[in-house]
Amino acid sequence: MKKLIWLILLLGILVIAGCTDTEPEEQENVESEEEVTEEVDSEGEEIDEGIAEEEDEEVTGDRPEGFLWKVEEGPTKVYMLGTIHIAPDNFFPMSEHVEQAYEESDVVVPEIDMNNVNMGEMMSIMTELGQYSDGTTLKDHVSQETYEQIEDSFQGSLYTMDMLNQFKPWLVTNLLEQMRIQELGYTDGVDMHFLNKAEEDEKEVIALETVEDQLGVFAGISDDYQVEMLEETLAAQDQYEEELNKMLDLYSQGDKEALLDMLIVEGEESDPEAEAYLKALNDDRNYNMTEQIKEFLESGEEKTYFVIVGALHLTLEPHIGSILEENGFEVERIQE
Structure with missing residues (x-):
């Protein structure tokens, strides 16, 4: 049995994070930036020196290892980095060999290029897939106990129960996870770190998936299973920070x-619906993404590609690396 609440952070439905940023958090960030600006204005060079010292401290010591692989075919080289979609402020830069792989690359290949997503289109698809259109509401689909837990969890947030009542359980689950991540002070993850660098460095970006591809994963989830995911997420709230930090540590270690x-979870029977969901979230997408990576490798072009996909796409069978090996490619992990 898989722990469902962590799958999206490691398998990557990147558009969820783009759709669910909350305004109160953004406002707090703006206010914080204004405070920093006022502090700099009042104390001048002393603050600048302090900031410089902090930045120096951030890049010392062991850097996050992550999961990096390399595949070569003729003059073409493909680096594949398994990512995590949230991170603390001091997570970057990553280890030297990861950052060097990015520097070598001519093309950056994310699941989705979030810097160039049509937000209107994304919200339209989210509405189509994430809201009830049959006259029912969330309250009709969950128990009274679960409904009250949802109400307690979102109390004081941007989301009122009138708004949440329109949403299907899978969307409420993702909103809840994003809210908790923001409360813990985490920022954009590994994907956005390198996508932003690619934009600054004017590197070519080729996306492996579309908004429709990613959000379409949710279209086939039964209502009962959506409720199960929501209940699991609500039940795990007290352990969320501890488990999230553990996951970040394991990712940093490359373990x-x-x-x-x-x-x-050992000793639990397999749930057919959970396995079907995981197949759509991981297996099917892995085969589709691998086909595109094969095209890069077989192009005969003297180019280096830097693929950035959720970590489980490169570690959970059948993963992209194992599918490439089945097709005769040699996949080498790069570690310090």
């Missing part, structure tokens, strides 16, 4: 086996 062990 593939320990990360997979964290997601597997």
Whole structure:
């Protein structure tokens, strides 16, 4: 049995994060920036020197390892980095070999290029897939106990119960996770770190998926299973910070086996609906993304690609690396 609440952070439905940023948090960030500006104005060079010292401290010591692989075919090279979609402020830069792989690359290849997503289109698809259109509401689909837990969890947030009542359980689950992540002070993850660098460095970006591809994963989830995911997320709120920090530590260490062990609950029977969901979230997408990576490798072009996809796409069988190996490619992990 998989721990469902961590799958999106490691498998990556990137558009969810783009759709669910909350205004109160953004306002707090703006106010914080204004405070920093006033402090700099009042204390001048002393503050600048302090900031410089902090930045120096941030890049010392062991840097996050992550999960990096390399595949070569003729003059074409593909680096593949398994990512995590949230991170603390001091997470970057990553280890030297990861940052060097990015520097070598001509093309950056994310799941989705979030810097160039049509937000109107994304919200339209989110509305189509995430809201009830049959006259029912969230309250009709969950127990009274679960409904009250939702109300308690979102109390004081941007989201009123009138608004949440329109949403299907899968969307409420994702809103809740994003809210908790913001409360803990985490920022954009590894994907956005390199996408923003690519934009600054004017590197070419080729996305492996579309908004429709990613949000379409939710279209086939049964209502009962959506409720199960929501209930699991609500039940895990007290352990959220501890578990999230553990996951970040394992990612930083590049410990593939320990990360997979964290997601597997031993001794529980397989749930057919959970397995079907995981197949759509991981397996099917892996085969589709691998086809595009194969096209890069077989192009005969003297180019280096830097693929950035959720970590489980490169660690949970059948993953992109194992599918490439099945097709005759040699996949080498790069570690310090």
